Amino acid sequence: MAWFYEHYRDASATGIHTTGLVHAEKSEFQSIAVHETVGHGRLLTLDDMVMLTELDEFVYHDLLTHVPLCVHPNPRAVLVVGGGDGGSVRETLKHPSVERVVQCEIDERVTRVCQEHIPSVAGALDDPRVELVFADATAYVKQHPDSFDAILVDSTEPIGPAAALFAEPFFRDLSAALRPGGVISSQAESPFYAPEVVRELFTSVRKVFAEVHGYYGVVPTYPGGGWVFCLASDTRRPEQADLDRAKALSSRYYSPALASGAFALPPFIAELVE
Amino acid sequence: MAWFYEHYRDASATGIHTTGLVHAEKSEFQSIAVHETVGHGRLLTLDDMVMLTELDEFVYHDLLTHVPLCVHPNPRAVLVVGGGDGGSVRETLKHPSVERVVQCEIDERVTRVCQEHIPSVAGALDDPRVELVFADATAYVKQHPDSFDAILVDSTEPIGPAAALFAEPFFRDLSAALRPGGVISSQAESPFYAPEVVRELFTSVRKVFAEVHGYYGVVPTYPGGGWVFCLASDTRRPEQADLDRAKALSSRYYSPALASGAFALPPFIAELVE
Incomplete structure (x- = not known):
C-alpha cells in the first residue's frame, strides 16, 4: 500500500492510493506504469503523470x-x-x-x-x-x-x-x-x-x-x-x-x-x- | 517549504505546496490553521481539511x-x-x-x-x-x-x-x-x-x-x-x-x-x- 503523487508546477499535487504496481517499463519515449488502486480502479501513468484512472x-x-x-x-x-x-x-x-x-x-x-x-x-x-x-x-x-x-x-x-x-x-x-x-x-x-x-x-x-x-x-x-x-x-x-x-x-x-x-x-x- | 496533503476517504489526496505556517491553534471545536503557499495564496484548513485557498x-x-x-x-x-x-x-x-x-x-x-x-x-x-x-x-x-x-x-x-x-x-x-x-x-x-x-x-x-x-x-x-x-x-x-x-x-x-x-x-x- 502506497500513495502515488503527481506534483504539478510546484504548486499542487494529486494523490492516489495504490495497492500494487501491475506493470512498469521504460519505452523508447517514456516511463510507463500501471498501478492497482484503492478507489480508482487501475491507474496509468506516463513519466509519473496521471494519464487515466478507470474511475474517471x-x-x-x-x-x-x-x-x-x-x-x-x-x-x-x-x-x-x-x-x-x-x-x-x-x-x-x-x-x-x-x-x-x-x-x-x-x-x-x-x-x-x-x-x-x-x-x-x-x-x-x-x-x-x-x-x-x-x-x-x-x-x-x-x-x-x-x-x-x-x-x-x-x-x-x-x-x-x-x-x-x-x-x-x-x-x-x-x-x-x-x-x-x-x-x-x-x-x-x-x-x-x-x-x-x-x-x-x-x-x-x-x-x-x-x-x-x-x-x-x-x-x-x-x-x-x-x-x-x-x-x-x-x-x-x-x-x-x-x-x-x-x-x-x-x-x-x-x-x-x-x-x-x-x-x-x-x-x-x-x-x-x- | 513543505507540502500540505488532505487525504480523502483513503482513496485520493490533494496536495498544496506551502511556504510557511501563518497561524495554528486548537479552538473549542477543531484545529484551525492558515498557511502561506506557493501558488494558492493563503490556505485555511480545519482539522486538516482544506476549507479554502485564495486561488479558487x-x-x-x-x-x-x-x-x-x-x-x-x-x-x-x-x-x-x-x-x-x-x-x-x-x-x-x-x-x-x-x-x-x-x-x-x-x-x-x-x-x-x-x-x-x-x-x-x-x-x-x-x-x-x-x-x-x-x-x-x-x-x-x-x-x-x-x-x-x-x-x-x-x-x-x-x-x-x-x-x-x-x-x-x-x-x-x-x-x-x-x-x-x-x-x-x-x-x-x-x-x-x-x-x-x-x-x-x-x-x-x-x-x-x-x-x-x-x-x-x-x-x-x-x-x-x-x-x-x-x-x-x-x-x-x-x-x-x-x-x-x-x-x-x-x-x-x-x-x-x-x-x-x-x-x-x-x-x-x-x-x-x-
Missing part, C-alpha cells in the same frame, strides 16, 4: 469524443492523435456512422500495455474498424490531406514531443487533413494551473479555424480537476449538435443537456479562450 | 451565493449557516437588495482567524449590514421562523457537528425559517468520492421542498475538484434567475450563461440528485 476516464474521453462527433452531421472517418490507451477509440466506435478510426500514437508500448492491463479502456482497439498507426502524428497528418471528418487531439501535457501538438503549424496540418465540414477537438489543460497554456492553444487554433469554442469538464485525477477542451471547425458550431445522437449514446457524462451546457463557461475561463 | 475560493462562494440570490426576486435578509471565513457574506453583500446578512458560525475562532489572516475573504464582515452570530445553527434556525429570503448552507463535511446540516430535520427547520418564496442553497460534496452523501442530501431535501435542483462546479482544492450544490425552494426554479443581476455581478465564475449552464448535469450526477 469516462469524463475525459466522453468530452473529447462525443462533443465533436455529435457536432458533425455524419462522421465516417476519425483520427485520434495520441490517445494510445484506446479510450477515445472506444467512444468513437459508439457512433453508428463511423466506418474507420485511425489511432496515431507515437509509443506502441502505451497501447500494448493498456491492451494487456487496462482492457476496460483499450478493449475496443481490436475492432475491425480500427487502424493502429504507431508514428509521429505531426508527420502522419501532413501525409493524409482531406482524409478525416473529425480529428481528436488526445495529447499529453505540452512538454517534450507533445509540445508540437499545441502549436499553430500542427493545427494548419490538421485543417488540411480534414474533409470539408470537418471538426477537431483537443484537450486544452487546466484554467487554474496553466492558464497561459489554455490561452496560447486557443490563440493558435483561432489563426486556423473560423469556429473555435471552449468547453469544460471535471476530471478529478487531473491537476485541479477542471479541464478545458477546444472544439474547432471552419463551419460547424456547438449549437448544431445532433441531440438525438447525443441521447442515444447513453454516456455517463455527455447528454443533450451537456451538448450546450459544457460550453457555458465561467467568465474566468471564457476570457482565456476568447 | 471564488468558485465555491460564487456558486453557493449567486445562484440562489439571483433566483430570488428580491432577497433582503440572508442567513449564512457556517461559512465562518466570511466568503459567502462577501458575495451576498454584492446584491443591492440585501439589507441584512446573518452569519451563524459555531466557532468564533474561525472568523477571527480569517479576519486577521485572510482579509481578502473575511474583509466584508465589518459591513454594517452584517450580523455575526456564534452559535449552533441548528438551534438558531429553530428560533428564527419566517425570517430569511435566502439561507446558504456553507458547511464542512458531514462528519462531527456538521452531520446534522445534511439531515432532513435541519431542512425542515430551514424551511420554517424562510419567508414565503425563500430559497436555500447547500454545498453537497463530491459526486466521484462521496456519491452516497450527494444522494442522501438530495433525498432529505426533496422530502421538504417542492423544487430541488442540483448544480455543479469545479473547486480545484476540494477532493476531486468537481463539487455538487443544491438549490431548493417551494416555488422558485433555476429558470427564474434574474439575468440582469447575474450580469451586473461581474463574477469570475457566475454569469448569465452559468445561471442555466451550472444546472446542465452530466448524467452520472443527474441520477444522484433525482
Whole structure:
C-alpha cells in the first residue's frame, strides 16, 4: 500500500492510493506504469503523470469524443492523435456512422500495455474498424490531406514531443487533413494551473479555424480537476449538435443537456479562450 | 517549504505546496490553521481539511451565493449557516437588495482567524449590514421562523457537528425559517468520492421542498475538484434567475450563461440528485 503523487508546477499535487504496481517499463519515449488502486480502479501513468484512472476516464474521453462527433452531421472517418490507451477509440466506435478510426500514437508500448492491463479502456482497439498507426502524428497528418471528418487531439501535457501538438503549424496540418465540414477537438489543460497554456492553444487554433469554442469538464485525477477542451471547425458550431445522437449514446457524462451546457463557461475561463 | 496533503476517504489526496505556517491553534471545536503557499495564496484548513485557498475560493462562494440570490426576486435578509471565513457574506453583500446578512458560525475562532489572516475573504464582515452570530445553527434556525429570503448552507463535511446540516430535520427547520418564496442553497460534496452523501442530501431535501435542483462546479482544492450544490425552494426554479443581476455581478465564475449552464448535469450526477 502506497500513495502515488503527481506534483504539478510546484504548486499542487494529486494523490492516489495504490495497492500494487501491475506493470512498469521504460519505452523508447517514456516511463510507463500501471498501478492497482484503492478507489480508482487501475491507474496509468506516463513519466509519473496521471494519464487515466478507470474511475474517471469516462469524463475525459466522453468530452473529447462525443462533443465533436455529435457536432458533425455524419462522421465516417476519425483520427485520434495520441490517445494510445484506446479510450477515445472506444467512444468513437459508439457512433453508428463511423466506418474507420485511425489511432496515431507515437509509443506502441502505451497501447500494448493498456491492451494487456487496462482492457476496460483499450478493449475496443481490436475492432475491425480500427487502424493502429504507431508514428509521429505531426508527420502522419501532413501525409493524409482531406482524409478525416473529425480529428481528436488526445495529447499529453505540452512538454517534450507533445509540445508540437499545441502549436499553430500542427493545427494548419490538421485543417488540411480534414474533409470539408470537418471538426477537431483537443484537450486544452487546466484554467487554474496553466492558464497561459489554455490561452496560447486557443490563440493558435483561432489563426486556423473560423469556429473555435471552449468547453469544460471535471476530471478529478487531473491537476485541479477542471479541464478545458477546444472544439474547432471552419463551419460547424456547438449549437448544431445532433441531440438525438447525443441521447442515444447513453454516456455517463455527455447528454443533450451537456451538448450546450459544457460550453457555458465561467467568465474566468471564457476570457482565456476568447 | 513543505507540502500540505488532505487525504480523502483513503482513496485520493490533494496536495498544496506551502511556504510557511501563518497561524495554528486548537479552538473549542477543531484545529484551525492558515498557511502561506506557493501558488494558492493563503490556505485555511480545519482539522486538516482544506476549507479554502485564495486561488479558487471564488468558485465555491460564487456558486453557493449567486445562484440562489439571483433566483430570488428580491432577497433582503440572508442567513449564512457556517461559512465562518466570511466568503459567502462577501458575495451576498454584492446584491443591492440585501439589507441584512446573518452569519451563524459555531466557532468564533474561525472568523477571527480569517479576519486577521485572510482579509481578502473575511474583509466584508465589518459591513454594517452584517450580523455575526456564534452559535449552533441548528438551534438558531429553530428560533428564527419566517425570517430569511435566502439561507446558504456553507458547511464542512458531514462528519462531527456538521452531520446534522445534511439531515432532513435541519431542512425542515430551514424551511420554517424562510419567508414565503425563500430559497436555500447547500454545498453537497463530491459526486466521484462521496456519491452516497450527494444522494442522501438530495433525498432529505426533496422530502421538504417542492423544487430541488442540483448544480455543479469545479473547486480545484476540494477532493476531486468537481463539487455538487443544491438549490431548493417551494416555488422558485433555476429558470427564474434574474439575468440582469447575474450580469451586473461581474463574477469570475457566475454569469448569465452559468445561471442555466451550472444546472446542465452530466448524467452520472443527474441520477444522484433525482
